[in-house]
Amino acid sequence: MTEPRTHRTEHRITVDAPTDVVFALIEDVTGWPETFPPCVHVDAERDGDRERIRIWATAGGEVKGWTSLRELDRERLRVRFRQEVSAPPVAAMGGEWVIGTDPAGATLVRLLHDFRAIGDDPAKEEWIRQAVDRNSAQELAALRAAAELRTRRSELTLTFSDSLRVAGAAKDVYDFIDRADAWEQRLPHVSRVALTEETPRQQVLEMDTRTADGSTHTTRSVRICFPHDRIVYKQLRTPALMSAHTGEWLILEVEEGTEITSTHTVVLDPEAITDVLGAEAGVTEARTFVRAALGRNSTATMGCAKAYAEGIAGR
Template sequence: MAPQHAHFAQHTTPVAAPAHVVYGLLADAPNWPLLLPGYLHVERMDLAAAPGEATEEHLRTWHLHTGHVRSTRTRRLLRPADRAIDFEQSDTLLPGAPLRGTWTVRPQGPARCLLGLTHDPPAGTPAPDTRAEADQVAAAAERWESLDELLLSFEDSTRIHGPAEAVYDFLHRIQDWPELLPHVEHADVREDQPGIQFATLDTCATRTGTTLTTGLVRLCFPHAARIVYRHTTVPALIAAHSGEWYLEPEADGVRAVSAHRVMLRAEAAAALGPHAQLTDARRHVRAWLGRTGTETLNLARWHAENAVRRLR
């Protein structure tokens, strides 16, 4: 995808990580909300073989831009043999020519590489901040040696003998959670666009009894019975946290799931005490988030199953 316009921009930055690690981070777009600031959610719509050794994929991406949620559709051509990814990105709400660009990764030894990004925007449109995007990827990749220890994902579920609509309604009404959930003390919620909730929650930390204030953005998909979220402010132990509530139909009701994906801070263990290890921090976060998620699912079950009883 060659440059065509005067606003063409490019940036190259050295990265203290192997080339295959950096390319893998770029290729694994659904994982970006944990690793790159501003990304809320990325969904891979489809993936297909392309001519040669390339793979073509289509993504739907939600991200924060000047305090608002933007959604884009992206077509990418992944060329692993060249360690390059070409892309065309279009705003889902604004018609017009797509933003084109290319990521490249060039090895500079066993544990170093050069990361390049070019942007070729439509005529009359300024290029995004090419340097900032490349530097964010470089910063994430340079944690490669500790990522396996810092990343964790898990889910909890419960079976509910009630209608999916009632369960989803409970999970969607986050503004009512202070009256419904014991661990939620206060909630400020605004929904400027249908299905996009900005929330600030005060919750009780069971271990210390203190109040934690966190911010999050929630993307609500009622027809798919899903609510995807990413925290914008997080507790001291956590560097990034994204999650999802989703419902799976069953013969006599639904299976309701609370899923979490977390990246711990490198210094997370120190927050638990002088003798704590990172494994202790992992266990603590797993138990804490699992407990609050399960409590929410259990109360959603009570709400839905009692709604059924009232109708009988």
């Protein structure tokens, strides 16, 4: 019997940052959506130096979800990973992050993959190889950018939340957030929506949003839905001021109703600040602007979700 074909790839990059800084970014898997463009969301369960992660990412223009086991070796600066549950057309995949130094003394990051395609299908193998090549190049470039920006990383990153109590059922609140295809009719700040859900609970949402000055901007997001209490998302197309934007809608049953919380995490693009806000603006002004703009829209959405759920409760 012919053995299944295993394919191996290696991608590498040099980084002008200490090895421990690079390793910390790789270790912080729940922070990957703010660091790596293809990564949408990660849930992790850790037991010492071993962890099981559930990850969603874009690959070849599609949204894929899989479960992996990771083993961290801090002394040797390595992180091994193996997919426990793969997503078609992948039959099996694993690999390793290896951090060291090159002959010139710069930090060298090597990203290794091995994979098999379902049925050893050549077309599927080529699809996987192209996806690995594309994602690995993006991830390594983003890793270098984040590591080399380390002194400003915390200054450029902000996380904030807004909450609202609702005298209605959590399921009705969840349904309002889930049915983003109806937001054009339900939300005054949304002028256009295009939503697709080819895989259940994995949505691609493109939306035109009106700003305070009456203009509109277009965003494109991947949303992962966990009925009936959580929807997480990442914007693949962000407004000019942001290099990354992730968020979460959390819907919890509480005494006498429901509490809905909207959380945003944003990484600012320092090169875009003066173009968007003017020559005198800096990071402080950009943080204030983003906090107000995103908070205003999410609070408006929660207010409409509240009216919707309370209207049902009052029938």
